[in-house]
Amino acid sequence: MLTQTNINQELGLSLQGTIHHNLTTAQLVEKALERGEGDLTSTGAFRATTGKYTGRSPKDKFIVDEPSIRDHIDWGNVNQPMDSKVFDSLFMKVKAYLQEKEVFIFDGFAGTDPDYRLPIRVINEEAWHNLFARQLFVRPSQEELKSHRPSFTVISVPGLQADPETDGTRSETFIAVSFTHRVILIGGTRYAGEMKKSIFSVMNYLLPEQSVMPMHCSANKGKDGDTALFFGLSGTGKTTLSADPDRSLIGDDEHGWSDNGIFNIEGGCYAKCIGLSQEKEPQIWNAIRFGSVLENVVLDSFRNPDYDDNTLTENTRAAYPVEHIPGAEIPGIGSHPGVIIFLTADAFGVLPPISKLTPEQAMYHFLSGYTSKLAGTERGVTQPEATFSTCFGAPFLPRPAGIYAEMLGNKIAKHQAKVYLVNTGWSGGPYGVGKRMKLSYTRSMVRAALDGSLDHASFTPDPIFGLAIPDHCPEVPKEVLQPRNTWEDPDAYDLKASELAERFRQNFWKFQDVSESIRQAGPKEKL
Numbered sequence: 181m182l183t184q185t186n187i188n189q190e191l192g193l194s195l196q197g198t199i200h201h202n203l204t205t206a207q208l209v210e211k212a213l214e215r216g217e218g219d220l221t222s223t224g225a226f227r228a229t230t231g232k233y234t235g236r237s238p239k240d241k242f243i244v245d246e247p248s249i250r251d252h253i254d255w256g257n258v259n260q261p262m263d264s265k266v267f268d269s270l271f272m273k274v275k276a277y278l279q280e281k282e283v284f285i286f287d288g289f290a291g292t293d294p295d296y297r298l299p300i301r302v303i304n305e306e307a308w309h310n311l312f313a314r315q316l317f318v319r320p321s322q323e324e325l326k327s328h329r330p331s332f333t334v335i336s337v338p339g340l341q342a343d344p345e346t347d348g349t350r351s352e353t354f355i356a357v358s359f360t361h362r363v364i365l366i367g368g369t370r371y372a373g374e375m376k377k378s379i380f381s382v383m384n385y386l387l388p389e390q391s392v393m394p395m396h397c398s399a400n401k402g403k404d405g406d407t408a409l410f411f412g413l414s415g416t417g418k419t420t421l422s423a424d425p426d427r428s429l430i431g432d433d434e435h436g437w438s439d440n441g442i443f444n445i446e447g448g449c450y451a452k453c454i455g456l457s458q459e460k461e462p463q464i465w466n467a468i469r470f471g472s473v474l475e476n477v478v479l480d481s482f483r484n485p486d487y488d489d490n491t492l493t494e495n496t497r498a499a500y501p502v503e504h505i506p507g508a509e510i511p512g513i514g515s516h517p518g519v520i521i522f523l524t525a526d527a528f529g530v531l532p533p534i535s536k537l538t539p540e541q542a543m544y545h546f547l548s549g550y551t552s553k554l555a556g557t558e559r560g561v562t563q564p565e566a567t568f569s570t571c572f573g574a575p576f577l578p579r580p581a582g583i584y585a586e587m588l589g590n591k592i593a594k595h596q597a598k599v600y601l602v603n604t605g606w607s608g609g610p611y612g613v614g615k616r617m618k619l620s621y622t623r624s625m626v627r628a629a630l631d632g633s634l635d636h637a638s639f640t641p642d643p644i645f646g647l648a649i650p651d652h653c654p655e656v657p658k659e660v661l662q663p664r665n666t667w668e669d670p671d672a673y674d675l676k677a678s679e680l681a682e683r684f685r686q687n688f689w690k691f692q693d694v695s696e697s698i699r700q701a702g703p704k705e706k707l
């Protein structure tokens with residue numbers, strides 16, 4: 181058992197208040213309620229609201245510019261440099277702020293594979309944040325706890341607001357990581373997702389050093405042990421589609437791929453619950469129970485969640501341990517994937533709902549990462565915004581995209597993985613005109629890709645994007661497969677498709693180093 185002195189010494193903290201170290205789920209729920217941090221709901225889940233910040237705040241995220249990492253970071257809008265002096269004084273401020281406070285500490289891991297896991301510590305001023313950390317990260321056994329020494333620490337102090345004038349931040353909010361101190365400081369925001377995604381960003385930096393590919397994807401396993409990956413930016417369907425009663429869930433958001441196979445970086449899921457229904461997403465619905473955390477979900481006077489209410493945000497969330505999904509793989513480890521699905525939510529409504537990619541197309545689309553930012557997931561995003569998010573996870577990648585893409589290319593070649601592009605976005609017209617692809621159709625298409633039904637299908641190449649579209653897919657009406665057929669005006673489709681193709685070409689300019697064969701795998705030049 182660690183004492184207050186140990187904890188203080190390790191980080192140079194001066195915690196003098198009560199330290200709640202590795203409380204159980206029940207204790208944390210009790211504390212959170214006692215402290216008035218939220219409400220118990222009729223489902224048994226705890227519900228918190230987060231105020232101003234209900235999604236990630238990428239503009240307030242910084243990496244400390246330190247010599248050891250300087251040359252390995254892809255500096256820019258995603259990875260904004262913070263001067264080490266600025267970090268040090270922010271750290272001082274955080275220490276002073278925490279000095280007299282009651283704190284909650286979780287010790288666990290990022291990564292289920294003992295060969296690659298990172299021992300982490302999460303220090304919170306709010307009990308529900310610590311409950312979130314406990315449910316989302318990998319929970320250690322009692323035995324593992326005995327020898328646990330954190331290699332990275334997250335300190336989340338939502339009640340501390342920075343002063344941009346004196347603290348060198350952009351706003352009152354900061355998500356700042358220092359690889360020298362091995363500390364992430366989060367302040368000014370209560371959105372719990374910042375904690376898990378900042379550790380993910382750290383893993384995206386650290387894992388490649390061990391020749392492990394970090395991936396923004398969900399993963400599940402079929403009855404024969406076959407593993408599938410679903411890459412996609414926020415809101416594209418990683419969590420929804422990986423929760424499949426016919427397959428066991430490995431993880432819903434973050435994985436590593438090593439020579440051993442794949443492993444979950446987390447121990448829990450973080451599902452969007454806007455519009456959640458028992459009928460369409462039974463597994464997620466049933467996972468919301470005691471021990472789960474609901475974030476910004478509106479409750480009625482009986483404390484029943486109203487999943488259709490977006491008054492607080494579109495980005496309502498449920499966090500729960502993987503154990504809440506029946507049949508989940510514990511620990512979350514799988515073999516080398518045989519099928520990889522790239523999920524895109526195409527707001528243009530022109531990409532086919534499913535297409536098979538050649539290895540070159542796979543590299544082209546992985547680097548491009550075309551999709552939309554969906555409402556509420558990032559601060560300021562109120563409707564789907566077309567974006568190119570390289571590796572389907574640009575906000576979380578500290579290193580240049582080429583590093584991750586090369587690892588994926590090698591692994592796909594080595595393990596002969598089949599790659600599909602699945603559009604879970606708009607069909608029948610662009611956003612505003614068309615509708616989001618029916619979830620039951622997407623599920624059927626995914627099933628066909630995973631069970632091999634599409635292996636022997638005939639395909640027709642799309643004339644603009646060169647994507648191989650299956651002529652038939654079980655349980656999916658034929659006309660849905662060809663997006664041009666779903667538009668009222670086919671000429672309007674052609675126009676929009678050319679516009680998107682042009683955007684792909686413009687975006688791909690920045691990848692100067694890629695081979696000609698990959699470049700050629702993009703949309704065809706105008707005839």
Ligand SMILES: Nc1ncnc2c1ncn2[C@@H]1O[C@H](COP(=O)(O)OP(=O)(O)O)[C@@H](O)[C@H]1O
Nearest residue numbers: 414415416417418419420452604617618619622
């Ligand atoms: N065709 C579809 N495929 C996947 N998700 C869909 C589809 N249509 C609507 N949705 C909704 O989109 C959201 C996908 O979110 P989620 O699975 O949490 O994405 P991610 O995990 O990638 O952030 C869910 O709310 C889901 O109900």
Ligand SMILES: C=C(OP(=O)(O)O)C(=O)O
Nearest residue numbers: 236373413414415433557
């Ligand atoms: C947690 C997040 O990711 P996702 O929507 O992919 O689950 C997020 O973007 O804040």
Ligand SMILES: [Mn+2]
Nearest residue numbers: 418419433450
């Ligand atoms: Mn998700």
